[in-house]
Amino acid sequence: MFRIDRNLTADELDKTLRADVAEGLTSSPKSLPPKWFYDERGSVLFEEITGLPEYYPTRAERAILEHRSDEIAEAADAAALIELGSGSGVKTRLLLDAMSRHGTLERFVPVDVSGDFLASSARPVADDYPGLDVHAVVGDFEHHLGLLPVGGEGGRRLLAVLGSTIGNQEPAARALFLRDIHDTLAPGDSLLLGADLVKDPERLVAAYDDSQGVTAAFNRNVLSVIDHRLGGDLDPDDFDHVALWDPENEWIEMRLRARRRLRAHIRDLDLEVDFAEGEEMRTEISAKFRREGLSAELDRAGFDLAHWWTDPNGDFALGLATVR
Structure with a gap:
């Protein structure tokens, strides 16, 4: 027997995305929730990550x-x-x-x-x-x-x-x-x-910054999700993937670091966002x-x-x- 309840419609999910992006990109420091990694491409990339030698x-x-x-x-x-x-x-x-x-x-x-x-x-x-x-x-x-x-x-x-x-x-x-x-x-x-x-922090960082760059592509994909769903013009190639170990909180942080000074436009939010060169935006924590x-x-x-x-x-x- 199979049945499905839909407590979250596509419109409600879209409203959540809009709210998360508007809040995250106007905060200081900037941040985005990790749940927005997972469009179709993001899901494929994560499956690749799970098979990487570094990702245990x-x-x-x-x-x-x-x-x-x-x-x-x-x-x-x-x-x-x-x-x-x-x-x-x-x-x-x-x-x-x-x-x-x-x-x-x-x-x-x-x-x-x-x-x-x-x-x-x-x-x-x-x-x-x-x-x-x-x-x-x-x-x-x-x-x-x-x-x-x-x-x-x-x-x-x-x-x-x-x-x-x-x-x-x-x-x-x-x-x-x-x-x-x-x-x-x-x-x-x-x-x-x-x-x-x-x-060992070295093993932890390696699990989130693999040698093949799959995790980097996965991290940048959140920008592609914003571009596709909210009419943004964020170029993933303008950002470096960063994975850091925070020993005080005992968690890994994934961030995106702007390679240059830039201004992004999110059409559906009527929002302009400035990034300084080297500015970092947190996209995930992974507590251990x-x-x-x-x-x-x-x-x-x-x-x-x-x-x-x-x-x-x-x-x-x-x-x-x-x-x-």
Whole structure:
């Protein structure tokens, strides 16, 4: 069975883009949210990134799921899997398979901002898992958690946030997000959280500044999204890709640095934006975690960190936290 709820229309998504770009380009320092990397080309580039030798997180997280998914399914003992932001890829199916073997799986609720993506990726799950109720939801999970169809069906729920997506938020926003997840769930439900771990800064920077320049193209692509969707004239070739390790905050920052003094026009916003030569605009943070720190954040949000699995190299972790 397959159905899809559309809580975020194309017009609403366009309004969000307009607001984010207007605010980000008029702020000091300038910034743009990383969710706007992902048009069709951005998604293709990110898939390339996940296969690069420098970019370990996807391989490490998949290795954990390949070896620990049955343990995760047993510990969660859930009838429903809710996944925020990553659709129905290989990692999702490892979880679905394990929960099916455990004998409790009844529902799958994938959540993504792209309705086209969900329609093409979640429907095959319904075909491949006979008897599974696949209820896809188009929405921005940072704002629409209260609209998820997660109540009234009975059975425990497992909500998954994979890929260290949680690291793209600053601490204050992350705290609100974890509290919102807590309030969406019920006592006994679980949160499966992917977390990239603190490690050698040289390895971290290399993962976000690969030798083939794929991450640089991915970073610059946010400018192409603005040009295409808002009538901008930002030239990606006018900006250098920058990846830096911030030891105080323990996160990677991706930035775009203007190669020359320039003035950009965003037609649909009636906006002119000046960049000084060498001026940097932040496009992403990717926080790295330590077990004790993440456990404390979860505790403040109303969760108990019950299980912690890492890949053999200790690069990445999956934490299973229960709602109290």
